[in-house]
Amino acid sequence: MSRKLLNRKKMFCLSCMEEHEVETVSCIDKNIFKGILVEYPAEYYYCSKAKEYYGDENQMRSNDISMKDAYRRKQGLLTTEDISSIRGKYNMSQSDLCLLLGWGKKTITRYEGHQIQDAAHDTILRKLSEDPEWFLVLLELAKDSIPAVSYAKYREAAARLFEQERDRYLRKAIFAQYARFHDKLEYNGNVRLSLDKVVDVIRYFSNAPQVVKLYKVKLMKLLWYSDALSFKRRGYAITGLIYQALPMGAVPIAHDSIIDLYGVEYDEIELGDGTGYFFKKSKSAEYQYLSQEDREILDEIIRIFGSCTKDAIIDIMHKEQAYLETAPRAVISFTYAKGLSIQ
Ligand SMILES: [Zn+2]
Structure with missing residues (x-):
């Protein structure tokens, strides 16, 4: 030995x-x-x-x-440490986890010790680890049997995991939509897509007091003008978003997903002609992904367009060379940013 x-x-x-x-x-x-x-x-x-x-x-x-x-x-089963770290993810006690899963109250204690879990219980624990949304469903069902303080603690841990999980998938899905443009730098303005920057730019606008009535269509125009002005001034855009020429002007690819990124906050408001997305002030006013130069460009955009109505910006956008020379629904090339109406 x-x-x-x-x-x-x-x-x-x-x-x-x-x-x-x-x-x-x-x-x-x-x-x-x-x-x-x-x-x-x-x-x-x-x-x-x-x-x-x-x-x-x-x-x-x-x-x-x-x-x-x-x-x-x-045997491909979770180890005692795996099981206790799944519990740790949700900040949960052994007995409450048993309660949540409807198991005998000593079951988890035994699984974190000498007793080998059966395959069905192993599968359930794995699913719980990967699926905070399911955890939240189970937690709601067990709500009355768990002390309120513990319930709140578990709920917060699971909600945070759920957000992170969701954001990870969402980001992957957005990058997948951008993958086919990988070699077309004239489309994303010489920079690769940075969703961290996208989130910061949106928050920068929604937190600015001079930006009034920030609904989705207006936000999309502000994003395009920011990237186009950046390209005109410096030869590269801020975010790396790629824009299509739609009837209401430039709209970034994956726009529906972009507004759901973690950190972007909006209210859905019922308007006469459908749902409006109103972008609210965010909890944090830190913009760690934006450089000083980025912010100067955004400030200029806010100065010019902050108080404009949606229709006024659409009108201005419709007169831009970039829009006039791009076929409907086609991708707008950043090469037109040289002729941009603003400096
Ligand atoms: Zn001895």
Whole structure:
């Protein structure tokens, strides 16, 4: 057995029943568990007098868990640590997690110890880990059985995970829509799409007191003018968004998804001709992804268009060379930004 010395200390030796210096060693144990050969790290005492390895109660307990974790890994099951970290994601106690899942109240405690979970319970725990939305559904069902303070704590943890999860998928979906333009730098204004910048720019506009009635159509025009002015001044855009010529002017590809990015906040308002999206002030007024120059460009856009109505901006946009020379629904090239009506 290959072993590693961890420490040496004077203690009562349970092997020779005398007090002397005893070594603590770690090694890789082999065992057959439920018909499967497993190898796992274990810890023992070594009596140099009796030349014998032995374990005390604590060591035997943790060696047993180590063996069962090795078995769990081999069988593709969650380990004790995996299970406790799933619980940790939701900041949840062992007994409340049992309650949430409708399991006996000691079940999770046992699974984080010596008892191997069955495959069905393993699947449920994995699903719970990957699906905070489902966690929230279960939490609502268990609401009356959980103390209010704990409920609020679990809800907050799950809601945060859900937001992050959702945002990750949303970002992937947006980048997928942009992938086919990968080699067309004249379309995104010489910069790759940065959704962090997009979110910051939208928040910058919605937080500016001079920007009135910021609904979606107006916001889309402000985005295009910002990128176009940036390109005209510096040779590159701010966000990397790609715009199409639609009847109401320039609109970025994936516009429906962009407004749902984490950090962008709006109210849906019923208007006569459909739903309006009104962009609200955001909780934070930090714009870590915008440079000073970016902000100067945005300030100029706010100065020119902040108080304009949607229809006024559409009118101005319709007269831009970039719009006039682009076929309906086609992508607007940034090369036209040189002829932009603003400086
Ligand atoms: Zn001894």
